[in-house]
Every structure is written in C-alpha cells, then in structure tokens.
C-alpha cells in the first residue's frame with residue numbers, strides 16, 4: 001500500500017488506538033501516555049505500509065472505517081512448517097464498548113478466515129492483548145484455539161543497585177559456543193507456544209529453537225553473552241537493544257532467550273546470571289530490560305518474580321487450523 005492510500009486510515013487509527021490502548025508501552029504506567037499512543041500509532045503505520053500486508057476492512061453504516069485487520073503470509077514459517085502459514089499483525093477497532101467491538105471484530109475475523117481457507121492457508125497465528133476480550137471471543141467464534149498466555153515484564157535499570165556478591169563473569173559468545181547453546185536448548189523449551197499446539201510435531205517445535213539460535217549468532221544486531229563454569233559455557237543470554245531516547249527518553253535492552261545448562265538448572269545460577277546481566281546492561285548505558293515469558297514456564301516466572309521484574313502487559317496467543 002502506498003502512502004496516499006494510507007491517508008484515509010489515519011483518522012481511524014487515532015480513534016482505534018485511543019479507544020483500546022493496549023500493549024507494551026500504553027499499559028506501562030511509567031511511560032508518558034500520549035508518547036506511548038503516538039509510538040503505538042507509528043508502529044501500526046509501519047505494519048500497514050509493509051508491501052506484504054493485506055487488509056480486511058469494516059465500515060459503519062455512514063461509510064467510515066470502523067475496523068481493520070492486517071495480516072500477511074509468513075515465508076519463514078511456511079517454509080519451516082512445510083505448509084502456508086499466515087500471521088495476524090494487528091486487529092483494530094474504534095469502539096471500546098464490548099458488544100460493538102465484538103460485532104466488528106467477529107465480522108472481520110470471519111471474512112478473514114474465509115479468505116485464508118479459500119487460499120489454501122493451513123495455519124493462522126494471532127496474538128491479542130489479554131485485555132481485548134471482545135477480540136479474543138470473536139476469534140473463538142470462528143474456531144481459533146487458545147495456545148498460551150504471555151507476559152512482558154521489565155527491570156528499571158535506573159533503580160537497579162549492583163550487589164557485588166551476586167556478580168559472576170560474563171563474556172561475549174564466540175562461534176564455537178553456538179553448538180553448545182543448541183545442545184542445551186533441545187528439550188529446554190517444552191513449555192513454549194509451539195509445543196503447546198499438539199498439531200505441530202514435537203521435532204518441528206524443537207527445530208525452531210535451533211534455527212533461532214543460529215540466526216541470532218549470525219545477526220550482528222543481536223548479542224550473545226555467556227557465563228562459563230569450570231571453563232565451559234553454562235549460561236547464555238541472547239538480546240538486542242532498542243534506542244527509544246527520542247520517543248521516551250529511554251534505551252531498552254530486549255531479552256530474547258536465556259538458557260542455563262540443563263545439568264545445573266535449579267541450583268541458583270539463573271538468579272546470579274540475571275543479576276549480572278542487569279549490571280552488564282546498566283554499564284552499557286541501558287535504562288530498561290524488557291523480558292517476555294509464557295505463563296506455563298513456572299521456573300522462569302518464579303525467577304523473574306524473585307528478581308522483581310514488573311509486569312508491563314499480557315498477551316494471549318491463538319492458532320486457527322483450516
């Protein structure tokens with residue numbers, strides 16, 4: 001879609017975001033609300049402007065846009081799973097009242113499912129804010145299945161104080177570390193999203209982690225930190241950074257994957273590793289660490305709680321098989 005075609009969505013976008021301001025920044029009470037809404041609008045405009053994005057539009061009786069569903073086929077997922085996979089990137093609606101919102105979302109999601117079916121799509125993956133019950137119920141109405149609840153939580157590094165007794169040495173990963181991390185990863189993520197969908201073969205879910213780790217090692221925007229025990233890698237963290245100084249006056253460290261050697265999990269290393277990562281990111285000049293985890297990962301959830309992460313937003317993942 002070209003910029004001039006986008007123009008007619010812009011008024012609608014402001015209304016839709018104002019009516020349902022959910023997500024990482026709008027729900028964070030430490031972030032200025034109008035800056036968060038502005039950033040949310042900019043993010044959605046970027047998604048809409050992507051050339052592979054497609055749309056389902058809803059209009060009210062006066063002809064004004066009152067709902068928009070943005071989706072795209074994922075080449076990466078389709079190739080990995082061996083059948084066509086579609087991702088729902090965003091579902092917007094300008095009403096906040098439950099019934100009006102449900103009706104608009106249900107219409108759009110039904111039309112969308114019919115299009116996917118007619119095009120031979122096998123799997124649709126969608127994430128919604130846990131607050132958006134009207135959308136979640138509309139998805140259930142056409143047969144989406146609940147897969148997992150996800151939470152985003154954060155550590156404010158501006159308030160973090162290093163405890164020297166909890167510091168352990170960290171180093172940047174080298175190419176030779178990748179295979180060790182991939183070995184540790186096998187069977188370590190059984191509580192995650194793709195394992196929760198029983199139609200996805202177990203090995204296909206496991207292979208995703210192998211690929212994500214390989215991609216992260218190859219991508220210079222992502223960094224991998226390691227802690228060694230007895231001269232061998234024992235703990236890994238993959239992360240990247242997002243500079244939002246212009247938007248919020250803050251620099252973020254986004255954790256992607258943390259992993260302790262399965263042989264020594266549950267013995268206290270995770271807590272020391274996370275604490276040392278905070279100190280490392282603080283020294284790098286970061287203000288906030290953002291981390292995300294599934295509610296089924298009780299060990300990680302307890303570890304995040306122990307280290308006083310604060311929840312910023314919560315999501316629900318759903319899959320639709322056609």
Ligand SMILES: CC(C)(COP(=O)(O)OP(=O)(O)OC[C@H]1O[C@@H](n2cnc3c(N)ncnc32)[C@H](O)[C@@H]1OP(=O)(O)O)[C@@H](O)C(=O)NCCC(=O)NCCS
Nearest residue numbers: 188258259260265266267268269270271293299300302303
């Ligand atoms: C999650 C993980 C990083 C935790 O590291 P760890 O070294 O096992 O954790 P620790 O021994 O330092 O334990 C820290 C806290 O986590 C919680 N915890 C650890 N293992 C737990 C378990 N099996 N069940 C419930 N809580 C657990 C506890 O609250 C514990 O503190 P406490 O003993 O004072 O109560 C590690 O288990 C791991 O790598 N798991 C597989 C990959 C993964 O899930 N990564 C995180 C994705 S977000």
